[in-house]
Amino acid sequence: MSDLGVLARQVVYTNRAFWRNPASAFFTFVFPLLFLVIFTTLLGNGEVTIGTEVIKTSTYYVAAQGAFGLISACFTNIALLIVFARDGGVLKRIRGTPLPPWVFLTARVIHATLIAIILVAITVAFGAVFYDASVPTGAALGQFVTTLLVGAACFSALGLAVSGLIPNADAGPPIVNAIILPLLFLSGVFIPFDNSTPSWVEVVGNIFPVRHLVDAMRDSYLGLTESFAWSDIGVMAIWAVVGVAVASRTFRWEPGR
Amino acid sequence: MAERVIEIVGLRKSYDDVEAVRGIDLHVERGEVFALLGPNGAGKTTATEILEGFRPRDEGEVSVLGHDPAHRERELKRRIGIVLQSTGVDPFLTVRETIDQYGAFYPNPRPTDEVIQLVGLTEKRDSRVKKLSGGQQRRLDVAVALAGDPELLFLDEPTTGFDPSARRNAWHLLRNLTSLGKTIWLTTHFMDEAQYLAQRVAVIKGGEIVAEGPPDSLGGRAAMKTRIRFRLPTGVADAPGLGETPLPDGSFELSTDDATRTTHKLTGWALQRGFSFDGFEVARPSLEDVYLELTGGEEGAA
Numbered sequence: 001m002s003d004l005g006v007l008a009r010q011v012v013y014t015n016r017a018f019w020r021n022p023a024s025a026f027f028t029f030v031f032p033l034l035f036l037v038i039f040t041t042l043l044g045n046g047e048v049t050i051g052t053e054v055i056k057t058s059t060y061y062v063a064a065q066g067a068f069g070l071i072s073a074c075f076t077n078i079a080l081l082i083v084f085a086r087d088g089g090v091l092k093r094i095r096g097t098p099l100p101p102w103v104f105l106t107a108r109v110i111h112a113t114l115i116a117i118i119l120v121a122i123t124v125a126f127g128a129v130f131y132d133a134s135v136p137t138g139a140a141l142g143q144f145v146t147t148l149l150v151g152a153a154c155f156s157a158l159g160l161a162v163s164g165l166i167p168n169a170d171a172g173p174p175i176v177n178a179i180i181l182p183l184l185f186l187s188g189v190f191i192p193f194d195n196s197t198p199s200w201v202e203v204v205g206n207i208f209p210v211r212h213l214v215d216a217m218r219d220s221y222l223g224l225t226e227s228f229a230w231s232d233i234g235v236m237a238i239w240a241v242v243g244v245a246v247a248s249r250t251f252r253w254e255p256g257r
Numbered sequence: 258m259a260e261r262v263i264e265i266v267g268l269r270k271s272y273d274d275v276e277a278v279r280g281i282d283l284h285v286e287r288g289e290v291f292a293l294l295g296p297n298g299a300g301k302t303t304a305t306e307i308l309e310g311f312r313p314r315d316e317g318e319v320s321v322l323g324h325d326p327a328h329r330e331r332e333l334k335r336r337i338g339i340v341l342q343s344t345g346v347d348p349f350l351t352v353r354e355t356i357d358q359y360g361a362f363y364p365n366p367r368p369t370d371e372v373i374q375l376v377g378l379t380e381k382r383d384s385r386v387k388k389l390s391g392g393q394q395r396r397l398d399v400a401v402a403l404a405g406d407p408e409l410l411f412l413d414e415p416t417t418g419f420d421p422s423a424r425r426n427a428w429h430l431l432r433n434l435t436s437l438g439k440t441i442w443l444t445t446h447f448m449d450e451a452q453y454l455a456q457r458v459a460v461i462k463g464g465e466i467v468a469e470g471p472p473d474s475l476g477g478r479a480a481m482k483t484r485i486r487f488r489l490p491t492g493v494a495d496a497p498g499l500g501e502t503p504l505p506d507g508s509f510e511l512s513t514d515d516a517t518r519t520t521h522k523l524t525g526w527a528l529q530r531g532f533s534f535d536g537f538e539v540a541r542p543s544l545e546d547v548y549l550e551l552t553g554g555e556e557g558a559a
Contacts, residue, residue, distance in 0.1 A: 001361050013350060013358050020349035020385070089344030093401070096309060096339040098331045099362040255313070 003103055010107030018081075018111065028077040032069035032119055036126060037063060039190065044131075048192045051227045057192060062127035063218035064189045067151070069119030070217075071210065073154050074112045075180060078159030080172050082108070087169035090225070091253040101253075105160065112159070113152040120148055121243075124221070136221055143220035143228050151213045155238040157243025158209070164250025180210075187211035209239040259286040261320075262409055262440045263308060268317035270303050277303040279464035280317070285457075287408075290441045292455035294448060296552050300464040301444040302342060305413050308442065309339050322409060326373040335363055338402035338410045342417070348387035352378050352397060355386060356404050363405030374432055392423040399430065408438045416450060428453055448544045462552045472544055481542045484511035485519060488532035508536065 001009075004214035018024050044058030085091050094104050127133035138143045166175050184190060186201050193201070205211030212232035219228040262501030263285040265483060270278040277510060278300045285291040293301050306312045307319060310326035310333070320488040324333040346355045353369060373382050376396040381389060389397060395415065402410060415431065416424045424447075431454055445451055451458045452472040459469040468475055502508055513519040516539055527534055 006361050009358065009361055013347070013354065016354070017347045017349040083345075088348070089341065090346060092311070092341060093339075093344040093346065096311070096337075096341070097332065097359060097362045097405070098334040100331070 003100060003116065006099065007103050007107055007110075010103060011110050012176065015114075016075075018087055018115070024077060024081060028072050028115065032065055032072050033126075035068060035190075036062065036065040036123055036188040040126075040131065049194070050222075053222070053224060053227075055222060056131065058131045059127065059222065060192055060218065061187055062123055062131060062133055063221040064214055065122045066123040066221065067210070067214045067217045068184065068189050069123055070116040070148065070151050070213065071155050071180065071184070073116035073119055074109075074155035075159040075162070077115065077177050078108055078156055079162045082160065082163035083166045083172040084169050086163070087215045087254060087255050089255065092245060092255070093157050095253040109153075109156040110159075112156050113149070116152050117148065120217075121241065127141065127221075133221075136223060139225050140220050140223040140228075143225065144217070145222045146183075146233060147213065147216040147220055150233050150236050150240070151209075151217070154209050154213075154240040154243065157240045159243075161243040161246035161250060164247060164252055166180060167256050183208050183210045187214050188215055206235075212236055259288075261285070262287050263321055263442060264318070264320040265304075265308075266318040268304065268307065268319060269315045270300075270307060270312065271315055273302075274554060278307075278314075281461070281466050283466065283469070285442060287440055288438055289457060290435050290443065290455045292438035292443045292445055292451035292458045293461055294445055294451045294458050294548065295461035296446055299552070301438070301446075301461055302413055304461070305411055305442065305444055309337070309341075309411055310334070335405065336408050338405060338407035340398050340402045340410070340412045340415055342413045344398065346386055346397065346401060349385060350391070351383050351385055352400075354380045355397065356400055359401045359525055365406055365407040365477075366404055369404075371405050372400050375403065375433065377426070392419060392426070395419070395427070397432065403434075403540055407439070409442070411432065411442045412441060413418045413445055414446070416445070416447070416530075424450070438439045448548045452544050460548060460551050468547070475544065475547055481547070482514055483516035483519075484510060484512050484538075484540045484542070485516070485523070486510045486536070486538040486540070487523070488536045490532050490535060493500075493530070493532060 018028075039061045040058045044056065044061055046057040047054050048057050048060045049055075050060075082091070095101070124133075124135055128135055162176065162179065166172050183204075186204045187208070188205070189210070212235045216228065216232035216236075220227075261284045265281060265283045268278055268281050269276070281300075281304065283291075283293075293304065295301050300523055303312065307314050308321055308326055310329045313327050322333060322336055324330055325334060346359075350358065352373060356369045356372050360369060360372070370379075370382075373379055376399050378393060378396055381393060386394065386397065389469070393398070399412070399415065402412075412431070416427045419427060428450065428480065431441070431443075435454070441454075443454060455472060457470065458472050460467050460475070486508055511519070520539060523534070524537075
């Protein structure tokens with residue numbers, strides 16, 4: 001079987017194991033959808049100003065939770081599953097077979113990207129059904145899909161990079177959450193920003209990729225093609241390269257001693 | 258000369274300031290079952306993982322199927338199967354899916370059903386891995402290593418942690434593998450395991466090979482002193498020229514290089530005096546005795 005054939009099979013097996021694992025299916029998949037419902041229902045009654053546009057908070061949350069779903073599927077999911085597989089000796093076992101490492105890792109990334117696409121699609125459908133938000137078309141759709149794919153690459157690469165920095169499976173969830181939760185809050189995923197937002201929060205948001213994903217996804221989702229910034233895509237692309245570079249140095253196939 | 262599948266010359270490996278392997282020379286021929294026997298921490302796993310390509314070596318030459326395992330070539334990995342001491346497979350896949358998955362990594366995989374049957378997991382083929390017992394998971398480990406139909410199989414302590422009946426079952430499985438013509442490199446700290454499975458054994462202690470050979474003659478076992486034990490009947494006070502003090506239960510024990518001659522001397526003397534020994538026993542040293550002597554005893558009990 002060719003490497004690409006094996007890659008396709010690996011995606012299938014990764015997918016089966018993902019859905020049969022209650023922890024990953026729940027925390028990666030159900031969680032973002034739960035947040036989507038909670039935030040739009042409880043906090044979605046106001047209005048948010050983006051540039052010159054005034055939009056309903058519920059619509060804002062649909063876009064923001066789409067970004068959260070992508071981060072959950074790519075960053076959190078990949079980092080934790082890799083650490084668990086490493087601690088369980090699965091990675092070492094794979095390393096002893098002729099399977100090229102890139103096939104194994106690419107299968108994980110492709111699978112995470114597919115999960116992210118499904119999550120974002122459900123989120124968009126949810127917005128269309130309950131909040132009359134229109135599905136992006138034309139130029140906005142192109143921007144939206146680009147955001148989704150570059151975002152998935154960026155957060156998958158960062159998930160791989162972080163997995164190498166986590167010493168063992170017990171330390172996995174606390175470390176991943178300690179990294180991502182503050183960034184989610186500081187990037188407007190849960191609380192929309194307004195004029196009173198301190199400037200240091202803006203600075204943090206500009207440095208890390210989360211805010212750029214949220215902004216790009218929101219603008220393309222809402223069809224604000226004018227305010228959509230390709231620089232957001234650029235920053236995520238840079239983080240993707242950083243993630244790959246770090247991962248290539250820190251990635252470990254064996255459990256820590 | 259038979260083909261050497263594994264050839265090790267002057268292998269050394271240190272971790273920090275601990276020298277785990279101190280210059281060992283070994284070879285394994287095609288079709289042979291070779292056991293590296295030694296107590297915990299003797300360097301078995303280090304040596305094995307160097308052969309498997311998991312660890313770099315510090316010094317020495319190593320050849321596995323004509324390749325240097327340190328290069329981690331795909332060509333080599335296609336021809337070997339590895340059962341590590343502690344590894345896992347995805348707990349959420351079934352037995353069948355797992356073997357299908359791993360088989361696909363190799364150019365000529367052995368049919369999945371055949372592999373499952375070989376390790377005796379046919380009834381569990383559709384069970385998820387996490388539902389298997391410890392012994393069944395270990396058998397699955399072996400099955401995964403067989404999925405690619407390797408020429409050479411590495412088994413690092415395949416039965417550690419098994420209860421006696423599970424070990425017997427595992428031994429039957431491993432015997433079956435040898436009948437497939439596989440070359441097997443086995444590590445164990447059970448001497449009975451080495452004796453049952455291996456044609457040749459090397460004993461490693463403190464990173465050095467202290468004995469090597471077929472289990473029957475290991476460590477000069479064939480030539481080692483034989484133990485003779487007997488009890489004198491009541492009324493007979495001394496044995497001839499023994500100079501031995503009796504053991505607490507009143508019996509005498511002596512060891513000899515020449516069991517035939519000593520036995521003849523003793524029994525001749527007794528018959529001349531018109532009595533027989535009670536509980537007369539002549540015993541060859543067991544492999545366990547040899548092993549304990551070679552490895553210093555105290556560590557080998559695990």
